[in-house]
Amino acid sequence: MERALTAKGAATRQRIVEGAALLIREQGVPNVGLEDIRMATATSKSQLFHYFPAGKADLMLSVAAHEAELVIAEQMPHLGDLTSWRKWQAWRRRVVQIYDAQRQRCTLSALTAQLGTGDPATREIVTTLLDRWQGYLVAGVQALKDSGEADPGIDPLVAATSILTAITGGAGMLQATDRISYLDIALTDTIEGLRRPTARTRRKSA
Missing domain, CATH: 1.10.357 (Tetracycline Repressor; domain 2)
Structure with a gap:
């Protein structure tokens, strides 16, 4: 079951997803790692795993x-x-x-x-x-x-x-x-x- 997010949390999560999607369009899935997404979206590692506990697999499904x-x-x-x-x-x-x-x-x-x-x-x-x-x-x-x-x-x-x-x-x-x-x-x-x-x-x- 997905955790309920505050409006700010939902906006942050959406920003990460949209940033990851843009990066993947430009570079392709195999060439994009979590560190690339983290840097492109100005997201800390702890923040990334807060919204996507399963890591890249979780984020890719959201994208x-x-x-x-x-x-x-x-x-x-x-x-x-x-x-x-x-x-x-x-x-x-x-x-x-x-x-x-x-x-x-x-x-x-x-x-x-x-x-x-x-x-x-x-x-x-x-x-x-x-x-x-x-x-x-x-x-x-x-x-x-x-x-x-x-x-x-x-x-x-x-x-x-x-x-x-x-x-x-x-x-x-x-x-x-x-x-x-x-x-x-x-x-x-x-x-x-x-x-x-x-x-x-x-x-x-x-």
């Missing part, structure tokens, strides 16, 4: 949770308002922009690779992130169906899962090849599949 929150936050407000075809396109551009800027510096991917998703705590962070992300996409697909802009036969959960898979798969290929095209093409094509058949026909003939 992973922080980065998972950022995955959603960086897509807002677009992800939370997928209520029209135009807004879906704006969100798609935002996602591609985010991953294009990150390239090899995706802290969450680096941390999950380092910590291993076989660890229950890491797996919970990743699963919670994907479930939240999928929930926004399901709501967005349903909104398109309700407005008549999406194929009425589409299952929102299935469509949302395909879109999320296109993103995560494309992001993995980006990490391996440094090519954003995999993500861009997969996401564009999957979203295009949401459109009503008549709309897709008009687009191709235009």
